[in-house]
Amino acid sequence: MTKALLVARREMFAYLRSPLGSAIIAGVLLVDGIWFYWQGLTEKLLSADVLAQFFYGASGTTMVAGLLLSMRLLAEERQTGTFTLLNTAPLRDVEIVAGKFLSALVVIVVMTLLTLYMPLLILVNGKVSVGHIVVGYVGLVLLGGAATAIGLFASALARSQVVAIILGAAMLTPLVLLWMVARAVDPPLNGFLSDLAIHHENFRPFMLGTLKLQSVVYYAALTYFFLLAATKTLEARRWR
Amino acid sequence: MIQVEDLYKYYGDRRAIGPVTTTIAKGEVVGLLGLNGAGKTTTLRVLACDLLPTSGMVRVDGYNVVEQPHEVRMRIGYLPDLPPLYGDMTVSEYLRYAARLRGVPSREVDKRVQVAEELTELGSERGRLIGALSHGYRQRVGIAQAIVHRPAFVVLDEPISGLDPAQIVEMRSLVRSLRGEHTVVISSHILSEISETCDRILVIRDGTIVASGTEAELAASQRGMRVDVTVAGGGEGVAVRASALLGALPGVTAVEPVNLRDQSEDAVSFRVASDRDVRAELCQALVRANFGLLEVAHSERELENIFLELSSGPGGRSGRAHAPAPAVSTTEASA
Numbered sequence: 353m354t355k356a357l358l359v360a361r362r363e364m365f366a367y368l369r370s371p372l373g374s375a376i377i378a379g380v381l382l383v384d385g386i387w388f389y390w391q392g393l394t395e396k397l398l399s400a401d402v403l404a405q406f407f408y409g410a411s412g413t414t415m416v417a418g419l420l421l422s423m424r425l426l427a428e429e430r431q432t433g434t435f436t437l438l439n440t441a442p443l444r445d446v447e448i449v450a451g452k453f454l455s456a457l458v459v460i461v462v463m464t465l466l467t468l469y470m471p472l473l474i475l476v477n478g479k480v481s482v483g484h485i486v487v488g489y490v491g492l493v494l495l496g497g498a499a500t501a502i503g504l505f506a507s508a509l510a511r512s513q514v515v516a517i518i519l520g521a522a523m524l525t526p527l528v529l530l531w532m533v534a535r536a537v538d539p540p541l542n543g544f545l546s547d548l549a550i551h552h553e554n555f556r557p558f559m560l561g562t563l564k565l566q567s568v569v570y571y572a573a574l575t576y577f578f579l580l581a582a583t584k585t586l587e588a589r590r591w592r
Numbered sequence: 593m594i595q596v597e598d599l600y601k602y603y604g605d606r607r608a609i610g611p612v613t614t615t616i617a618k619g620e621v622v623g624l625l626g627l628n629g630a631g632k633t634t635t636l637r638v639l640a641c642d643l644l645p646t647s648g649m650v651r652v653d654g655y656n657v658v659e660q661p662h663e664v665r666m667r668i669g670y671l672p673d674l675p676p677l678y679g680d681m682t683v684s685e686y687l688r689y690a691a692r693l694r695g696v697p698s699r700e701v702d703k704r705v706q707v708a709e710e711l712t713e714l715g716s717e718r719g720r721l722i723g724a725l726s727h728g729y730r731q732r733v734g735i736a737q738a739i740v741h742r743p744a745f746v747v748l749d750e751p752i753s754g755l756d757p758a759q760i761v762e763m764r765s766l767v768r769s770l771r772g773e774h775t776v777v778i779s780s781h782i783l784s785e786i787s788e789t790c791d792r793i794l795v796i797r798d799g800t801i802v803a804s805g806t807e808a809e810l811a812a813s814q815r816g817m818r819v820d821v822t823v824a825g826g827g828e829g830v831a832v833r834a835s836a837l838l839g840a841l842p843g844v845t846a847v848e849p850v851n852l853r854d855q856s857e858d859a860v861s862f863r864v865a866s867d868r869d870v871r872a873e874l875c876q877a878l879v880r881a882n883f884g885l886l887e888v889a890h891s892e893r894e895l896e897n898i899f900l901e902l903s904s905g906p907g908g909r910s911g912r913a914h915a916p917a918p919a920v921s922t923t924e925a926s927a
Contacts, residue, residue: 358692362678369680437676437737440640441693442665590644592603 359451399478422503484561491558599648623786640670675734679723694741824884
């Protein structure tokens with residue numbers, strides 16, 4: 353996995369040198385800040401509710417950031433021809449995918465940590481537990497990781513970044529909206545669909561400060577599935 | 593040694609290459625020559641493990657590209673037609689990254705990068721961003737990344753493409769400098785370029801190797817030869833008489849008037865095609881008939897003709913639809 357770390361380091365370097373990484377982080381911080389002010393500071397709510405609302409808003413920006421960060425990871429390399437360097441070097445496809453994913457995940461972690469001042473304001477001025485904050489951030493990172501994995505798979509399929517972001521959004525949006533479908537169908541299918549939704553039932557426990565093992569497993573499985581799909585896509589491309 | 597046996601690659605239903613059977617010995621500099629779309633890049637991509645073959649066997653140093661791709665990739669350096677360069681990295685950063693990816697131990701990376709930079713004369717550019725380099729230097733960086741891990745085999749896809757004449761001369765000497773330490777496979781659609789740098793030429797047509805050998809061997813394999821003859825006198829009568837005389841010589845198959853470069857107005861030139869070397873008889877006949885013989889030379893277009901005949905088949909480019917011609921070398925099998 354040393355090679356995966358090499359790839360991850362190179363990608364981190366690319367995020368730092370290109371305006372894309374900074375622009376995404378700045379955009380997320382701006383939207384999160386406005387959301388926090390609007391939802392948390394303009395209405396009279398309990399501290400825990402304000403924190404839950406903050407995580408609710410941040411979850412949306414984190415998912416979008418995951419897609420935006422991952423769209424270039426493989427599609428851009430294919431567009432510019434640099435993928436040949438990775439493809440002809442002695443490293444496995446899983447190492448390429450792991451390295452790419454890791455780099456985007458690190459950016460997401462850094463990005464979410466930069467929002468920490470908002471929960472800390474609630475902690476200082478209100479009554480929330482540190483555990484609630486920690487669990488909320490764990491949820492954000494898990495959700496961001498899953499969205500990044502979906503975006504990475506889309507990037508493996510697409511030949512251009514624009515197609516990659518469209519494909520990624522086309523895969524992520526139904527997963528977000530599954531809870532609405534769940535409402536419209538009868539049991540036991542509604543429960544199954546609700547459990548499959550990437551946000552509603554699976555993210556709510558994190559918002560409220562509850563670490564639910566089922567949701568952790570769900571996000572881990574979703575991430576693994578899409579990373580595996582991206583790896584298999586790269587393997588299949590060699591035969592084309 | 594690179595062994596290729598009965599190699600086929602299909603893109604969907606379209607056959608890109610195959611059957612290809614050849615052997616490239618250690619230390620050889622081999623040129624892969626063919627028209628655009630003949631299958632050069634696909635062949636090189638399979639050799640470099642960038643693509644997997646549809647069928648057939650490719651072994652590099654005894655390792656199979658399908659079953660042991662890692663072993664093969666450790667031994668091969670590859671420069672595709674579009675060099676895989678990151679514009680946001682400096683030359684040194686990029687070469688270090690490429691070296692580490694290719695498995696060079698970290699303690700040796702700086703030394704290997706320095707050697708590659710020296711060999712490709714990139715020392716003065718090592719701190720510059722690749723995105724700011726000229727096309728020629730970018731090609732050099734591409735070659736440097738292909739040799740930074742000291743691979744036994746270096747595969748270069750059209751390395752002179754887009755270079756100006758001065759850069760072509762530099763690139764030629766760079767490729768020559770790889771001789772000895774590396775086995776080099778280089779592709780081009782320019783015969784003169786390949787023949788300048790390579791020990792052996794493989795001519796590929798319609799995805800199949802149709803000839804193999806040195807330039808002289810390839811020329812000899814083509815039936816007959818062409819010579820340009822220039823005689824003094826620019827009048828119509830001289831041209832008609834000379835043409836009739838040359839056309840009547842045994843072995844001559846065609847005579848056509850041509851305008852050669854630097855030809856004076858007081859001279860007339862012909863391109864004489866023959867099924868054997870008729871230069872001696874031709875000179876004697878012209879002198880006996882009191883023509884002022886000014887020059888007899890191999891046709892300037894001889895190289896181009898050899899290439900076109902080999903790579904296009906009978907009838908020029910349209911000949912690509914025809915069955916491949918028999919291979920010149922008996923070591924090259926084309927079914």
